[in-house]
Amino acid sequence: MPNNAAASMRKGSTVQKVILPGAKSTKAANKKKDEDEGVDAADGWDEWTHGKALIKPPDQLELTEAGLKEEITRILTANNPHAPQNIVRYSFKERSYKPTSAVDQMAVHFVLEGSLLHQDSDEACRLRAKEGLPEETATVDTGAEPDEEKPETLATLVEDGGEVEEAGEEDRPDSAASKTDRKEPKVTNQFNFSERASQTLNNPLRERSCQTEPPPRSIFTATATQWEIYDAYVEELQKQEKNKEKQKASKKDNDKSKKKTMLMETQTDDITKVVKASKIFERMVNQNTFDDIAQDFKYFEDASDEFRDQEGTLLPLWKFQYDKAKRLSVTALCWNKKYQDLFAVGMGSYDFSKQGRGMLVYYSLKNSAFPEYIYPTHSGVLCLDIHEQHSYLVAVGFYDGCVAVYKLKEKGFEPMYKSSAKTGKHTDPVWQVRWQNDDMDNNHNFYSVSSDGRVVSWTLVKNELVFTDIIRLSLNGAVSEGPEQQPGIAYGTSFDFHKQIDYLFLVGTEEGKIHKCSKTYSSQFLETYDAHSMAVDAIKWNHFHPKVFISCSSDWTVKIWDHTINTPLFTFDLNAAVGDVSWSPYSSTVFAAVTTDGTVHVFDLSINKYEAICQQLVVAKKTKLTHIEFNPIYPIIIVGDDRGYVSSLKLSPNLRKKPKGKKGQEQPKGPDMEVAKMEKLLSLLREPEHSTV
Amino acid sequence: MAGTGEGKKEEADYKRLHSFPLIRNTGAAGVPLPPSHTDMPEEMRVETMELCVTACEKFATNNESAAKMIKESMDKKFGSSWHVVIGEGFGFEVTHEVKNLLYMFFGGSLAVCVWKCS
Numbered sequence: 109m110p111n112n113a114a115a116s117m118r119k120g121s122t123v124q125k126v127i128l129p130g131a132k133s134t135k136a137a138n139k140k141k142d143e144d145e146g147v148d149a150a151d152g153w154d155e156w157t158h159g160k161a162l163i164k165p166p167d168q169l170e171l172t173e174a175g176l177k178e179e180i181t182r183i184l185t186a187n188n189p190h191a192p193q194n195i196v197r198y199s200f201k202e203r204s205y206k207p208t209s210a211v212d213q214m215a216v217h218f219v220l221e222g223s224l225l226h227q228d229s230d231e232a233c234r235l236r237a238k239e240g241l242p243e244e245t246a247t248v249d250t251g252a253e254p255d256e257e258k259p260e261t262l263a264t265l266v267e268d269g270g271e272v273e274e275a276g277e278e279d280r281p282d283s284a285a286s287k288t289d290r291k292e293p294k295v296t297n298q299f300n301f302s303e304r305a306s307q308t309l310n311n312p313l314r315e316r317s318c319q320t321e322p323p324p325r326s327i328f329t330a331t332a333t334q335w336e337i338y339d340a341y342v343e344e345l346q347k348q349e350k351n352k353e354k355q356k357a358s359k360k361d362n363d364k365s366k367k368k369t370m371l372m373e374t375q376t377d378d379i380t381k382v383v384k385a386s387k388i389f390e391r392m393v394n395q396n397t398f399d400d401i402a403q404d405f406k407y408f409e410d411a412s413d414e415f416r417d418q419e420g421t422l423l424p425l426w427k428f429q430y431d432k433a434k435r436l437s438v439t440a441l442c443w444n445k446k447y448q449d450l451f452a453v454g455m456g457s458y459d460f461s462k463q464g465r466g467m468l469v470y471y472s473l474k475n476s477a478f479p480e481y482i483y484p485t486h487s488g489v490l491c492l493d494i495h496e497q498h499s500y501l502v503a504v505g506f507y508d509g510c511v512a513v514y515k516l517k518e519k520g521f522e523p524m525y526k527s528s529a530k531t532g533k534h535t536d537p538v539w540q541v542r543w544q545n546d547d548m549d550n551n552h553n554f555y556s557v558s559s560d561g562r563v564v565s566w567t568l569v570k571n572e573l574v575f576t577d578i579i580r581l582s583l584n585g586a587v588s589e590g591p592e593q594q595p596g597i598a599y600g601t602s603f604d605f606h607k608q609i610d611y612l613f614l615v616g617t618e619e620g621k622i623h624k625c626s627k628t629y630s631s632q633f634l635e636t637y638d639a640h641s642m643a644v645d646a647i648k649w650n651h652f653h654p655k656v657f658i659s660c661s662s663d664w665t666v667k668i669w670d671h672t673i674n675t676p677l678f679t680f681d682l683n684a685a686v687g688d689v690s691w692s693p694y695s696s697t698v699f700a701a702v703t704t705d706g707t708v709h710v711f712d713l714s715i716n717k718y719e720a721i722c723q724q725l726v727v728a729k730k731t732k733l734t735h736i737e738f739n740p741i742y743p744i745i746i747v748g749d750d751r752g753y754v755s756s757l758k759l760s761p762n763l764r765k766k767p768k769g770k771k772g773q774e775q776p777k778g779p780d781m782e783v784a785k786m787e788k789l790l791s792l793l794r795e796p797e798h799s800t801v
Numbered sequence: 802m803a804g805t806g807e808g809k810k811e812e813a814d815y816k817r818l819h820s821f822p823l824i825r826n827t828g829a830a831g832v833p834l835p836p837s838h839t840d841m842p843e844e845m846r847v848e849t850m851e852l853c854v855t856a857c858e859k860f861a862t863n864n865e866s867a868a869k870m871i872k873e874s875m876d877k878k879f880g881s882s883w884h885v886v887i888g889e890g891f892g893f894e895v896t897h898e899v900k901n902l903l904y905m906f907f908g909g910s911l912a913v914c915v916w917k918c919s
Contacts, residue, residue, distance in 0.1 A: 324899040325918065330825075331892035332912030340906055341819040 188213045234295075394475050401425050405473070405744070410760035418715050420722045420762030422708060425744065426476035428453070428754040432484075433467045438748025440492045441737040446499035448741045449473040450480065453754055456488025456507055458734070463488055463507055468514065471754065483514055483521050493554065495543045503554045503566075505538025511556050511566060513573070525573040527566070532575035534558035539601045545610070555605070557615060561597035563625070579630045581617060598623075602647045608654050614671070616644025622659055624671055637674060639667060646688045652696035652782035656790075660686035666701050668713075670790060677793050678717065682709055688735040694743075694764055696782035697789065702733035702747055710763050713789055722763055726755055819909035822854050839903050849875065849903050853913045857887070864888060864911075871915060882919040887911060 191213055196205040225232040395402060405425050413420055433455045440454030455467040466488035470481035487508040495501040500516040504523070510533050512523035527533040536559035543554045544565070553567040561581040567574045581598035599618035606612035611627040612634075620640035623633040640661035650656040656677075660666045662685040667676035684703035692698035697713040706729065710722040727733060732750040739745065743759045824839050824846065841849060852874055860867035868885040875883035879901075886893060889910050895902075897916035904914045 325896050326899055327894060327896050328902055328904070328914075328916065329892075329894040330904060330914070332888065332906075332914070333890045334910060337906045337910060337912060338819070340823055340825065341909065344823050345818060 186213060188215045190215065390478070391475050394477050398426065398476060401476075405742075405758060408758065410762075413760050413762040416762060418712075418721050418762060420710065420760040422710070422722060422724045422726060422745075422757040422759060422763075424726065425756040425758055426473065428471045428476055428479075428756070429752060430467075430469055430479050430482070432482075433469060433752050436465075436467060436488070436752050437732075437750035438734050438752060438754055439466075439488065439490050441735045441746055441748050441754070442492055442494045442502075443737055443739055443746075444470075444494050444499050445496045445740060447472075448739060450499075451737070451746060451754075452492055452494055452502055453748060454489035454492045454504065455752060456490055458750070466506065468492065468502070468504055470516070473756065481516055483523075485512075490537050491540045491556075493541050493543050495552065498552070501543075501552065503541040503543060503556075505534075505541045505556055505558075507537045509534035509536055509538060509558060509560070511538055511541060511554075511564075511573070513554075513568060525568055525571075527573050527575065531573055532564065532577075534560050534562060534564070536560040536599070540603055542603070542605060544605065555603070555613075557600040557603045559599040559601070559618065561599060563600060563603065563613075563615060565627075577630070578627055579615075579625055581615060581623065599643075601643050602645060604647050604649050604657065606654070607649055607651070614647050614649070614657060616647040616659060616661075618643040620644060620661060620663070622647060622669075635671070635674075637669065637676075639669075639676070640665060642685075645686060646690075648689060648691055650696055650786065651691050651693055652779050653786040654783075656696075656786060658689050658691065658699055660689040660701055662686065664703075666699075666709075677790065678713070680709075680711070680720075682707075682720075687733055690736050690738055690745075692738050692764070693740050694738075696786040698763070700736055700738070700745060702736045704732040706731050706733055706749070708733065708736065708745070708747060708757065710759070712763070712765075714785055715765075717789070722760075726757060727753070822850055822905055822907045824850060824903065824905040839905070840900050841903055842900060845879070846903060848878070849915055850905060853903070853905060853915065854907060857907050857911060857913065871913075875915065875917075879917065880919075883915060883917050886914045 188211075191211050193211065195208050195211060197208050198204075199206045225235070404423060408423060410421055410423065436455035437457055438453055439456040439458065440452075442452045444450040444452070449472050451471060453469050453471060455469065457463055457466075466485040468481075468483040468485060468489055469479040472480050485504070485506065487506040487510065489504055490507055491505040493503050495503075502514045502516070504512045504514060506512070510527050512526040515524040518524055534556065538556050538558045541554055541556045543552070547553055547567060551567050551569055553565055555563060555565050555578065557563050563578045563581070565576045565578050567576070581600050598621065600615050601618050602616040604614050606614075613625055613627070615623045615625055616639070617623070620638070620642055622637040622639045622644060624635035624637070625633055639659055640663050642661050642663040644659050644661050647659045648657060650658070655670045655672060656668060657671060658666065658668050664681050664684060664686065666680045666682060666686055666689055668678040669676050680701075682701060682703050684705040684707070687702045687704060689699060689701040692700065695712070695714075697715075698711065700708060700710045702708055705725075706727045707723055707725050709720040711720050715721055726747060727749050731753075733747050734750055735748045737746050743764050744756050745759065746754055746756050748754045839846065853871055856867040856870045856874075860870065864887040868887045871887075872883050872885045875885070884895070889912070891912070893914065895914070895916055895918070897918050901917035902914075903916070904912070906912055
């Protein structure tokens with residue numbers, strides 16, 4: 109209140125000073141008078157300058173002294189005279205109108221915002237800086253003075269309406285606004301704030317929907333009537349009666365019919381239906397498992413051969429083995445001429461104290477895990493041969509002297525033909541069998557050689573095996589006519605037929621001799637070569653050159669012969685008993701031999717006449733290699749050992765190198781070239797000995 | 802039909818004989834019937850048939866109650882929604898879910914059709 113009073117006082121004075129012509133109400137005048145009287149000290153400055161010249165408004169009420177001295181008492185109460193006192197509200201509780209006591213009694217008479225600033229305050233400093241008044245002497249009030257007039261004028265103008273209080277009130281926002289607008293456009297607003305917002309990326313929405321198929325429905329139509337129901341029952345009863353009769357009748361036949369149904373069931377449950385599919389599947393699995401081997405088989409060429417000059421290597425590929433034939437040793441190998449991935453393996457034993465069962469199995473390169481065909485035999489297999497044209501026919505010679513022919517087309521484990529004691533079977537182990545061309549009547553026939561000294565021709569006639577003795581071997585060269593001359597027998601261990609000359613064949617014997625025989629002359633040998641000091645294990649004609657053949661023996665040697673010459677052309681000592689030897693199908697000068705120390709020897713006479721170009725140990729120590737065979741097409745060989753394993757090996761490029769034309773001339777291809785190659789070799793040998801040839 | 806002329810003795814006979822429940826489906830004798838006769842699986846069929854027999858015997862005079870009982874039991878056992886019609890003579894054509902239809906005669910004069918279609 110004192111503040112207010114002071115402010116109003118000053119206001120009053122200014123009004124007096126500046127605005128003279130303004131009309132004044134009595135109320136205002138009274139007020140002014142009160143102020144003037146009460147606070148003269150404050151206005152002393154004014155009075156001092158202007159003297160005591162009192163200016164009275166013309167319409168001022170002239171009062172007498174008494175009137176002036178009269179005391180008019182005014183009592184200020186807290187009651188608002190303008191506030192209504194008879195407000196009633198409906199009370200729902202009492203269901204009647206009730207006066208409300210809560211009336212707003214407050215009336216604002218006057219409001220004035222102060223414009224004084226403490227001179228040390230921040231705002232004052234700022235203001236000063238803005239107006240360029242560095243001196244502290246300058247009062248803040250002076251700066252604010254000019255604009256104070258405006259609100260005052262306004263206030264006084266409104267005063268005419270008679271409501272000072274309200275004018276003041278109205279004054280406030282106006283003045284404040286105008287002040288800030290003009291002078292401090294950039295006063296920092298303490299409520300100023302900045303809003304920052306960010307929005308994260310929303311995951312995109314995706315619609316998924318599916319529809320299920322409704323359960324299948326169908327429509328059913330029928331009519332239920334009494335007669336239909338009746339008919340149905342009658343029919344059913346008749347049926348039942350019939351069934352009863354049938355059952356009585358069928359009880360007798362029951363046993364028979366049961367058997368029939370059983371048979372039917374077993375037929376339908378035949379598992380052989382999936383045989384083909386499962387076979388394909390097995391091969392697929394194997395191909396996957398041994399993929400790297402298959403890749404090697406097809407594409408790998410030993411690059412190091414280029415730097416090795418002449419020597420080559422053998423790359424082991426698949427290994428074939430059958431669990432049930434584990435104890436048996438490989439006694440024969442033969443490739444199928446028609447299906448070049450298929451080969452037959454004869455299993456038996458060379459140990460004469462451990463003879464027993466044998467086995468004939470077929471493997472395919474496409475499935476190294478399990479044989480394609482399996483034929484268990486009672487006696488050990490010692491030799492076999494697959495027919496060249498009819499590749500399903502395989503002739504087998506057994507330890508017990510029997511020969512047999514198996515036909516792959518036939519089901520079951522029994523051979524199609526088998527010799528018996530009646531039909532001229534050998535009395536000793538059969539060491540070699542070999543198919544021959546069909547005879548005049550187009551019957552298949554094959555030859556066999558055995559330790560009993562006989563070479564027998566077998567002919568397949570309808571359903572029996574007809575035998576013909578071709579020759580009986582004897583020690584003395586002269587063939588014994590009488591069957592009783594036991595001591596004269598020479599034990600045949602191997603033979604081979606000439607590729608071109610049909611009648612000509614060679615027989616190797618246990619005592620190391622090789623006899624050249626003819627089918628037509630059963631009484632004598634054409635020639636006898638004193639070849640080896642031990643049994644001749646294998647004897648083979650060259651694939652290309654008609655005169656050359658090779659023989660190997662347990663006396664550690666391999667010998668190459670010209671059948672027209674009595675002495676060997678070449679002799680190679682391999683430092684171990686030689687189990688088998690085989691000419692390569694692609695070159696006349698390449699052959700391979702296996703020895704009992706587990707080594708494969710590959711020779712190429714055109715490259716080295718004295719040493720093997722590859723000697724490689726291919727099986728574990730103490731395992732004896734028994735047989736070797738070249739694949740007719742692919743550059744691989746298979747070797748069998750005495751533990752029943754068959755290993756396939758790939759020949760490195762050096763081992764199947766074609767000879768280069770040394771003087772830049774194009775060499776003729778084909779068999780002629782091979783013959784020429786061999787001939788060249790032979791001529792080199794012959795010249796010192798047979799200068800006349 | 803043959804028995805029409807034979808008199809009432811036979812009629813009594815057939816009432817006795819024809820009291821067993823007779824399911825209309827592909828007969829054992831292999832008589833070719835319309836494809837959509839009773840096609841429920843064996844187990845379900847037997848159960849439903851027994852239920853129908855029970856219901857019909859229980860409410861021998863009130864087919865509506867019997868139908869209601871069958872319907873409610875079937876709804877509980879095999880899921881909704883089952884429909885049942887019981888009567889001595891009526892014709893119908895209904896759409897039913899495959900393997901959920903039973904059409905049988907019972908007691909010589911009643912036909913019961915139970916099917917599911919939700």
